[in-house]
Amino acid sequence: MKALELFLESVIFRSRWLLAPFFLGLIAATVALMLKFFKELAHLLMDLFAMTGPDVIVSILSLVDTTLIAVLLFIIILSGYESFVSKIDFQGHEDRPAWMGKVGFSELKLKLIGAIVAISGVELLKVFIQMDRYDWVDIGWKIGIHMTFVISGVLFALTDFINSRKGGDH
DSSP states (O other), rough: OHHHHHHHHHHHHHHHGGGHHHHHHHHHHHHHHHHHHHHHHHHHHHGGSSHHHHHHHHHHHHHHHHHHHHHHHHHHHHHHHHHHOOOOOOOTOSSSOTTTOOOHHHHHHHHHHHHHHHHHHHHHHHHHHTTGSOOOOHHHHHHHHHHHHHHHHHHHHHHHHHHHHHHOOO
């Protein structure tokens, strides 16, 4: 019976590698975002003098938005891989982010919601710059969705704070 238990535990432990293709897929998604970024940048540079001031700002905010999403993917890829698949052994590398290997699930969750709130905030700023293109119902929905992200972030942080005060695990 002990041999069966050890075999089962070994299979379960080794199955973590099934997650690796998901992280490779997120790398491919990051490449897609990079292509979108350069397309938007080319559009901005080619049409710069024909664009209105608000259109230039919205185009730049789209670049910021795409960058934030790419950073979010990067955080998910590195933290998720290190947390659930295998440690990345570049301890002495000068470019290794300081947070790598130190971000647990709780911290990852807060980083993710923070990035989502930032992305939502950029999208909302784009709407405010182009308010004449939206009706008040759409603007209300966008504000409501953004506030849902903000409140969710605060509740995640509050839950983690309460859990850490009780001495709970993250």
